[in-house]
Amino acid sequence: xxxxxxxxxxxxxxxxxxxxxxxxxxxxxxxxxxxxxxxxxxxxxxxxxxxxxxxxxxxxxxxxxxxxxxxxxxxxxxxxxxxxxxxxxxxxxxxxxxxxxxxxxxxxxxxxxxxxxxxxxxxxxxxxxxxxxxxxxxxxxxxxxxxxxxxxxxxxxxxxxxxxxxxxxxxxxxxxxxxxxxxxxxxxxxxxxxxxxxxxxxxxxxxxxxxxxxxxxxxxxxxxxxxxxxxxxxxxxxxxxxxxxxxxxxxxxxxxxxxxxxxxxxxxxxxxxxxxxxxxxx
Amino acid sequence: xxxxxxxxxxxxxxxxxxxxxxxxxxxxxxxxxxxxxxxxxxxxxxxxxxxxxxxxxxxxxxxxxxxxxxxxxxxxxxxxxxxxxxxxxxxxxxxxxxxxxxxxxxxxxxxxxxxxxxxxxxxxxxxxxxxxxxxxxxxxxxxxxxxxxxxxxxxxxxxxxxxxxxxxxxxxxxxxxxxxxxxxxxxxxxxxxxxxxxxxxxxxxxxxxxxxxxxxxxxxxxxxxxxxxxxxxxxxxxxxxxxxxxxxxxxxxxxxxxxxxxxxxxx
Numbered sequence: 342x343x344x345x346x347x348x349x350x351x352x353x354x355x356x357x358x359x360x361x362x363x364x365x366x367x368x369x370x371x372x373x374x375x376x377x378x379x380x381x382x383x384x385x386x387x388x389x390x391x392x393x394x395x396x397x398x399x400x401x402x403x404x405x406x407x408x409x410x411x412x413x414x415x416x417x418x419x420x421x422x423x424x425x426x427x428x429x430x431x432x433x434x435x436x437x438x439x440x441x442x443x444x445x446x447x448x449x450x451x452x453x454x455x456x457x458x459x460x461x462x463x464x465x466x467x468x469x470x471x472x473x474x475x476x477x478x479x480x481x482x483x484x485x486x487x488x489x490x491x492x493x494x495x496x497x498x499x500x501x502x503x504x505x506x507x508x509x510x511x512x513x514x515x516x517x518x519x520x521x522x523x524x525x526x527x528x529x530x531x532x533x534x535x536x537x538x539x540x541x542x543x544x545x546x547x548x549x550x551x552x553x554x555x556x557x558x559x560x561x562x563x564x565x566x567x568x569x570x571x572x573x574x575x576x577x578x579x580x581x582x583x584x585x586x587x588x589x590x591x592x593x594x595x596x597x598x599x600x601x602x603x604x605x606x607x608x609x610x611x612x613x614x615x616x617x618x619x620x621x622x623x
Numbered sequence: 624x625x626x627x628x629x630x631x632x633x634x635x636x637x638x639x640x641x642x643x644x645x646x647x648x649x650x651x652x653x654x655x656x657x658x659x660x661x662x663x664x665x666x667x668x669x670x671x672x673x674x675x676x677x678x679x680x681x682x683x684x685x686x687x688x689x690x691x692x693x694x695x696x697x698x699x700x701x702x703x704x705x706x707x708x709x710x711x712x713x714x715x716x717x718x719x720x721x722x723x724x725x726x727x728x729x730x731x732x733x734x735x736x737x738x739x740x741x742x743x744x745x746x747x748x749x750x751x752x753x754x755x756x757x758x759x760x761x762x763x764x765x766x767x768x769x770x771x772x773x774x775x776x777x778x779x780x781x782x783x784x785x786x787x788x789x790x791x792x793x794x795x796x797x798x799x800x801x802x803x804x805x806x807x808x809x810x811x812x813x814x815x816x817x818x819x820x821x822x823x824x825x826x827x828x829x830x831x832x833x834x835x836x837x838x839x840x841x842x843x844x845x846x847x848x849x850x851x852x853x854x855x856x857x858x859x860x861x862x863x864x865x866x867x868x869x870x871x872x873x874x875x876x877x878x879x880x881x882x883x884x885x886x887x888x889x890x
Contacts, residue, residue: 378716378717378718378719379717381716381717381719382719382756383756383757383758383785384756384757384758384759384785384786385755385756385757385759385786385824385827386755386827387756388756388759389759389827406716406717407716408716410627411631412626412627412628412631416716419716441631443716444628444631444632444634444635445632445635446714447635447639447712447713447714448712448713448714448715448716449635449638449639449676449713450679450680450713450718450721451672451675451676451679453631453634453672455627456627456630456656458627460626460627461627464627488663488668488671488672489657489658489665489668489669489671489672490657490658490660491630491656491657491658492655492656492657492658493624493656526661526663527658527660527661528660528661556661556662556663556667557661557662557663557671559671
């Protein structure tokens with residue numbers, strides 16, 4: 342079993358503030374990632390913008406409410422809506438988060454942490470398989486930032502992520518900023534995480550900014566990527582090679598050019614690391 | 624050890640069922656399971672999620688009901704919002720639907736006693752949300768009518784676009800909305816006044832406008848699927864009969880300009 346997706350380069354998240362660039366012809370970027378739920382609607386400007394985005398550059402869909410780890414039955418209406426979006430916009434791939442967000446039919450609209458147990462592993466892997474069968478495609482699952490861990494966890498998060506990816510035969514969306522945030526909050530070495538995931542299953546990388554709240558780091562996506570996360574990204578490139586990389590910026594969203602400059606920085610770092618690896622091998 | 628299901632129920636109840644959070648309300652079983660490494664103990668860690676839960680969802684309610692929030696003030700709006708979220712936790716994967724019960728909820732709140740127009744203002748704001756992403760439709764333009772013969776007009780049936788709704792209120796909610804949008808909190812305009820508003824989307828922009836009695840009757844005819852001649856006949860009850868056709872013609876021009884009618888089926 343294997344996982345392969347094309348390398349799309351260095352993209353940015355598609356946000357409402359930047360829609361005008363789509364019509365003005367100034368949305369110059371390698372690819373876009375759109376939040377699936379924002380487009381599960383029937384008409385109007387967001388869907389028109391997504392059509393435009395698809396004309397401009399390759400598009401991927403990134404969900405926040407699949408609730409992969411929830412013990413509620415899978416929401417089939419949601420999956421139907423996702424399938425409708427997939428048929429219409431033909432994203433290069435689809436992803437969501439390794440977490441849960443709903444129970445008893447109630448949605449927290451948050452990426453809540455799972456215990457890393459055999460029970461959770463079997464449950465999530467089965468749900469990912471069911472979803473992939475229903476959507477008739479492999480999906481990518483993303484590690485989330487977390488603020489607590491459970492004492493009955495039986496393995497570190499990276500082993501849990503790797504085991505699900507292998508068992509469900511899905512891809513990994515490696516969020517380097519989330520690794521950094523969780524590592525600080527739970528005191529593990531972020532390099533162990535990056536070295537612990539199966540590199541051949543990493544199909545996408547996320548980079549974002551976060552906030553230091555004094556006693557913990559908070560995944561706010563409201564600023565530039567910090568230097569330590571860029572350093573971790575270097576390690577991710579060394580380990581995984583050329584992988585489609587995306588800048589997430591969801592709050593205090595800057596001008597489009599600022600976002601694109603972050604994507605360009607990722608491109609430069611990737612190039613530096615790949616050239617270094619090439620020089621070493623030669 | 625709790626099952627995954629038990630853990631998730633306990634987690635959700637701890638972060639969502641107490642407005643304003645408060646670690647005293649966290650399930651002790653959950654607290655026992657959370658590791659407390661570093662500077663934060665288990666309760667402080669759970670509290671991060673509890674704070675996020677309300678902060679995020681209240682932000683969505685603020686975005687969906689900006690004028691209600693302006694009139695109530697941020698603090699009071701958050702207070703009402705927290706109770707709303709406790710009574711109506713989200714049951715849809717998309718945040719788009721979080722506020723769907725908010726107007727009806729406001730009807731039950733004591734705030735409405737001093738601000739009796741508030742729930743209708745919320746209805747207007749929710750309608751604006753609804754038409755914002757309602758299905759697209761090709762609008763009727765003036766040139767589409769140019770090829771019609773005089774014989775065809777009496778039987779013509781117009782259809783409203785999907786991104787169109789009507790709000791009936793005992794209050795001039797459009798004036799209250801405009802006052803709140805300007806940030807001027809003069810509640811003097813909140814006088815009883817039967818008001819019919821049409822809310823629609825033209826292109827990507829959402830509008831609302833007050834309708835007079837003539838427009839209300841004519842639009843009700845269109846909504847009921849009545850032919851042009853029958854709508855003109857209905858107008859004869861409120862305008863002199865010789866003016867009914869021209870009144871209808873003026874309305875038609877306005878509706879076409881606003882893009883609220885669907886293009887007629889091609890012959």
